[in-house]
Amino acid sequence: MGHIELKQVTKSFGSTEVIPPLDLTIEDGEFAVFVGPSGCGKSTLLRLIAGLEDVSGGKIEIDGKDATAIPPAKRGLAMVFQSYALYPHMSVRKNIAFPLRMAKLDQAEQDRRVEQAAAALNLTDYLDRRPGQLSGGQRQRVAIGRAIVREPSAFLFDEPLSNLDAALRVGMRLEISEMHKRLETTMIYVTHDQVEAMTMADKIVVLRAGYIEQVGSPLELYKKPRNLFVAGFIGSPKMNFIEGDEATKLKAHTIGIRPEHIDVSKSKGTWKGTVGVAEHLGSDTFFHIHETGLADTLTVRADGEVSFKHGDKINLTPRRDQIHRFDSDGLRIE
Amino acid sequence: MARAVTTNRKTVNTAVAWAIGLLIFFPILWTILTSFKTEAQAIADPPIFLFFDWTLENYSVVQERSNYMRFLWNSIFLAGGSTILGLIIAVPAAWSMAFVPSKRTKDILLWMLSTKMLPAVGVLYPIYLLFIQLGLLDSRVGLVIVLMLINLPIIVWMLYTYFREIPGEILEAARMDGAGLKEELLYVLTPMAVPGIASTLLLNFILAWNEAFWTLNLTAVNAAPLTAFIASYSSPEGLFFAKLSAASTMAIAPILILGWFSQKQLVRGLTFGAVK
Numbered sequence: 053m054g055h056i057e058l059k060q061v062t063k064s065f066g067s068t069e070v071i072p073p074l075d076l077t078i079e080d081g082e083f084a085v086f087v088g089p090s091g092c093g094k095s096t097l098l099r100l101i102a103g104l105e106d107v108s109g110g111k112i113e114i115d116g117k118d119a120t121a122i123p124p125a126k127r128g129l130a131m132v133f134q135s136y137a138l139y140p141h142m143s144v145r146k147n148i149a150f151p152l153r154m155a156k157l158d159q160a161e162q163d164r165r166v167e168q169a170a171a172a173l174n175l176t177d178y179l180d181r182r183p184g185q186l187s188g189g190q191r192q193r194v195a196i197g198r199a200i201v202r203e204p205s206a207f208l209f210d211e212p213l214s215n216l217d218a219a220l221r222v223g224m225r226l227e228i229s230e231m232h233k234r235l236e237t238t239m240i241y242v243t244h245d246q247v248e249a250m251t252m253a254d255k256i257v258v259l260r261a262g263y264i265e266q267v268g269s270p271l272e273l274y275k276k277p278r279n280l281f282v283a284g285f286i287g288s289p290k291m292n293f294i295e296g297d298e299a300t301k302l303k304a305h306t307i308g309i310r311p312e313h314i315d316v317s318k319s320k321g322t323w324k325g326t327v328g329v330a331e332h333l334g335s336d337t338f339f340h341i342h343e344t345g346l347a348d349t350l351t352v353r354a355d356g357e358v359s360f361k362h363g364d365k366i367n368l369t370p371r372r373d374q375i376h377r378f379d380s381d382g383l384r385i386e
Numbered sequence: 387m388a389r390a391v392t393t394n395r396k397t398v399n400t401a402v403a404w405a406i407g408l409l410i411f412f413p414i415l416w417t418i419l420t421s422f423k424t425e426a427q428a429i430a431d432p433p434i435f436l437f438f439d440w441t442l443e444n445y446s447v448v449q450e451r452s453n454y455m456r457f458l459w460n461s462i463f464l465a466g467g468s469t470i471l472g473l474i475i476a477v478p479a480a481w482s483m484a485f486v487p488s489k490r491t492k493d494i495l496l497w498m499l500s501t502k503m504l505p506a507v508g509v510l511y512p513i514y515l516l517f518i519q520l521g522l523l524d525s526r527v528g529l530v531i532v533l534m535l536i537n538l539p540i541i542v543w544m545l546y547t548y549f550r551e552i553p554g555e556i557l558e559a560a561r562m563d564g565a566g567l568k569e570e571l572l573y574v575l576t577p578m579a580v581p582g583i584a585s586t587l588l589l590n591f592i593l594a595w596n597e598a599f600w601t602l603n604l605t606a607v608n609a610a611p612l613t614a615f616i617a618s619y620s621s622p623e624g625l626f627f628a629k630l631s632a633a634s635t636m637a638i639a640p641i642l643i644l645g646w647f648s649q650k651q652l653v654r655g656l657t658f659g660a661v662k
Binding site for chain 2: 102104123124125126129130131133134135137138139140141150151154155198202
């Protein structure tokens with residue numbers, strides 16, 4: 053079980069309101085990702101759920117029970133921290149066993165669960181080492197191991213991969229996703245990286261300045277962003293925004309078109325421009341195009357290797373059915 | 387070439403460091419040397435450095451004339467007692483300031499430290515009168531309290547800086563792992579803070595051991611520690627440099643040995659936790 057419900061939850065630090073009244077439901081077994089730029093309140097929200105911060109108002113229910121006043125130790129949740137937060141003076145074995153020791157499980161059961169978790173996380177050979185003797189990836193595995201052994205009703209992850217290098221991050225991302233499929237336990241994951249959000253989540257919660265901008269599945273957010281902020285935040289490279297005549301023609305204040313929804317051609321197209329920078333990744337090519345008369349720069353993604361270079365004239369054709377329209381308040385027009 | 391210059395510079399640096407070190411150490415060395423001279427050699431002009439008749443006479447005279455062990459025991463009692471009492475008060479204080487700081491925490495810390503800037507003699511009379519009223523004059527308990535109070539700001543500051551080095555997330559992790567306040571302190575914070583607590587203990591033991599103002603002014607016989615022992619060899623009996631030196635050597639020997647064996651901890655303590 054791991055059904056979490058926030059009802060009109062608020063949080064203020066002194067006179068600064070970080071989280072205005074907020075409602076959110078996370079279903080049992082769901083992988084929910086809180087995403088947003090730094091300072092948007094996503095970590096605070098996670099810490100409120102964990103009980104590490106007290107709410108200033110509202111109610112947090114876990115599995116139907118009011119948990120607002122329950123201390124973190126008693127909420128049945130496990131947390132993985134950005135800094136790993138391992139106990140430096142304990143061996144890996146003792147780190148993983150710590151929550152079991154706190155729960156006063158008998159030694160045999162502790163050993164069994166630690167061995168099991170270590171095997172699942174490829175840590176068996178490192179059980180007698182100290183955290184200081186492990187690499188970043190291994191440390192994060194220990195932190196995850198420490199969370200798993202408790203068999204919590206939900207896992208909370210606070211930017212767990214941001215201290216790892218790019219290659220490791222992709223690997224761990226997969227491991228966490230697989231772990232979720234295997235355990236089918238509720239997971240709440242905080243990140244500022246929209247790629248992590250898109251690849252891992254069942255449900256993404258986009259936050260800005262404490263407000264929920266949109267909640268939905270990754271594809272819902274990608275296909276139907278509710279406003280300019282979500283449109284710009286989800287997707288990489290960023291969506292292109294165009295104002296002015298081109299938007300007015302489509303009865304909108306702003307139109308948005310994703311880089312992958314613009315076709316390029318040497319000979320003909322709706323829009324014309326000059327290639328500024330061409331980034332060749334092999335699998336695809338990103339063009340940053342100037343002098344279109346539409347926006348400072350338009351970003352375009354072309355499949356595979358396309359041979360335009362700096363200074364070349366280029367023709368662009370947006371796919372009509374992929375254009376997003378927004379009104380003067382930045383809200384989506386259906 | 388570059389290497390040769392570096393080596394030269396290193397040699398010069400080493401020589402300068404040794405020279406400064408010796409300069410600082412010289413008074414102590416001179417005291418120790420003088421303690422092995424006769425009274426005549428001790429005041430000889432020009433001074434005799436090494437070539438004199440080494441004698442242990444001063445030590446036996448000092449031993450005969452006063453009860454060294456009683457002073458030593460008082461020193462241990464006062465330094466140890468005030469340090470332990472200080473820690474008992476300072477650990478919770480530093481803990482709350484480091485982990486549950488309020489708006490005023492920084493002010494309180496500075497205010498505490500500012501009490502160290504007050505000249506001790508400024509409060510001598512009030513404290514002396516208080517001690518008379520309370521019957522604490524020349525009592526070890528009274529002196530333990532005074533020594534504890536004058537070192538408390540330093541103990542709190544040191545522990546505070548050590549605790550601040552411990553990442554809050556680790557304590558939060560313990561909370562998430564089901565640890566109550568007791569378990570958090572016992573299994574997580576204390577083991578991690580042991581080096582800090584140890585060097586705080588050590589430094590304050592030494593500070594209390596060397597404290598002379600209050601120990602001289604508030605004691606007579608019963609509670610007098612080694613500082614009083616040294617002082618008793620200076621003015622009242624005229625200038626007996628050799629015996630005074632012997633008494634001083636005996637008084638500083640225990641703390642010198644303690645300091646020698648705990649250099650590493652002390653350096654860490656004195657840099658206030660800045661060096662990892």
